[in-house]
Amino acid sequence: MSVSHAPNAPQAPSVVDAERAMTFGRETLQIEADALLSLKQRIAGDGAAPFVKAVQILLNCHGRVVISGIGKSGHIARKIAATLASTGTPALFVHAAEASHGDLGMITADDTLIAISYSGEAGELLSIVPIIKRMGAKLISITGSDTSSLAKLSDVHLNVKVDKEACPLNLAPTASTTATLALGDAVAMALLDARGFGEEDFARSHPGGALGRRLLTHVRDVMRTGDAIPKVDEDATLYAALLEISRKGMAMTAIVDAKDHVIGVFTDGDLRRLIENVQDFATLSIAEVMHRNPRSVRAEQLAVEAVELMEEFRINQLLVTDVDGKLVGALHIHDLTRAKVI
Missing domain, CATH: 3.10.580.10 (CBS-domain)
Structure with a gap:
């Protein structure tokens, strides 16, 4: 008796074309490196004003920094929140979709919301922004367009526009997520410096790490x-x-x-x-x-x-x-x- 295979059954693995794989790898890194260099220029000179204003708002935040996004932007938001929290800025991640189903209660008027959406049109974020604005919390947006709906509603907008994604179809978020993550790191490091956050402070946030053991063990x-x-x-x-x-x-x-x-x-x-x-x-x-x-x-x-x-x-x-x-x-x-x- 013959056995039929489902049309989507996994096939035997093919041999990787080494030269082609290396070419795609190099091109991906080059595209993302170009995106970061472009972003670096964007926060220099006259273009530095939004970045500096965002850092100032976060430094003066009396509550917590709440970072929200959905999809790939949500993953990036979660990492930025972790970086801020470990470098002296109380921060947490709230999923954009869950925010409108109860998690919005985590946010207070003393907090600052960082909303991340490359298009700037994510419905889940736009639905909670009016509530954030009414309660008096500050809003910082990170998008790829100065004219996006989210950008227009924000106290400060940080633009992470990239010329193209590293994806050969120009669809999968790659260069744009790299730029967003790097911008989050840049904000965190500027805040770290502004707070005078030092090695001992870092050690207290990382007692289980090597630095924590070195600086906290007597x-x-x-x-x-x-x-x-x-x-x-x-x-x-x-x-x-x-x-x-x-x-x-x-x-x-x-x-x-x-x-x-x-x-x-x-x-x-x-x-x-x-x-x-x-x-x-x-x-x-x-x-x-x-x-x-x-x-x-x-x-x-x-x-x-x-x-x-x-x-x-x-x-x-x-x-x-x-x-x-x-x-x-x-x-x-x-x-x-x-x-x-x-």
């Missing part, structure tokens, strides 16, 4: 404390110090006085150098061979400062002391690695 968060700290009294023998180094597994030990103030340190490196020059260890005390006034950090310092100190002096361990020089912790480079500070 020495106290990763140092060894209590019985895990290698230390011996100043009258201890070298042998006792070596046992402490072995037990605590930090390749060093602190030497402290009767009140736990640090007076010296002895490391595995010191032991190797000692072996080269000393034959009889039996009678040596740790005070005779230790390094006095060792380098240390405070518990409240950033862990990255400890890393910089280790790198500068090519050491793998640091003692942690309080303001009076009392031993409160110990830090090994492996502790910093495990905490992903480095």
